[in-house]
Amino acid sequence: MYPNIKGSETLSILATIDPASQAAGTVTTAWVSAANFHAFLALVETGVLGAAATLDAKIQQARDATGTGAKDVSGKAIRQIVKASGDNKQALINLRPENLDSNNGFAFLRLSLTVEVAASIVAGKLIGVHPRYATAEVFNQAAVVQVI
Numbered sequence: 001m002y003p004n005i006k007g008s009e010t011l012s013i014l015a016t017i018d019p020a021s022q023a024a025g026t027v028t029t030a031w032v033s034a035a036n037f038h039a040f041l042a043l044v045e046t047g048v049l050g051a052a053a054t055l056d057a058k059i060q061q062a063r064d065a066t067g068t069g070a071k072d073v074s075g076k077a078i079r080q081i082v083k084a085s086g087d088n089k090q091a092l093i094n095l096r097p098e099n100l101d102s103n104n105g106f107a108f109l110r111l112s113l114t115v116e117v118a119a120s121i122v123a124g125k126l127i128g129v130h131p132r133y134a135t136a137e138v139f140n141q142a143a144v145v146q147v148i
C-alpha cells in the first residue's frame with residue numbers, strides 16, 4: 001500500500017458507454033489492450049429502467065483492437081438486472097489479463113451491455129487498475145478532460 005499515491009495514478013478510464021437512454025439492443029465499449037494493466041474493473045450503472053426491462057453485462061475478449069474472434073470471457077458476466085429491483089443500481093466485474101484466452105492470442109477486452117424489452121438509462125466504464133509501465137493517467141481515454 002502506498003498511502004501517498006493518488007487514485008488517478010492507479011486507475012484509468014479506458015473506455016465508456018456514456019449515460020443514455022439505450023433502446024433494446026446491445027452497446028459496447030471500444031476494444032482495449034490488456035497489456036498495460038495488472039487488472040481491470042467494469043462498472044455497470046442503471047438509471048431508471050423501462051417497463052419490464054432487463055440489463056445484462058459481460059466482458060468480451062478478442063485477438064486485436066478490431067474484435068477479431070470476439071467471444072465472451074468465461075465467468076465475467078453479471079446476474080441480470082431487472083426492472084423490479086434494478087433502478088439506480090451498480091454492478092462491478094473484476095478481470096485480470098490471465099482470465100483471457102491468451103494461449104489462443106486473445107489480448108483485448110471490452111464491456112458489453114444488453115438492454116432487453118424497453119429503453120433504459122444505462123452506462124458503463126472499463127477501468128484499468130495498477131498500470132504496468134507508467135502512471136494510469138497516461139492511459140485515460142480522450143474524453144477524460146480533467147484530473148485534479
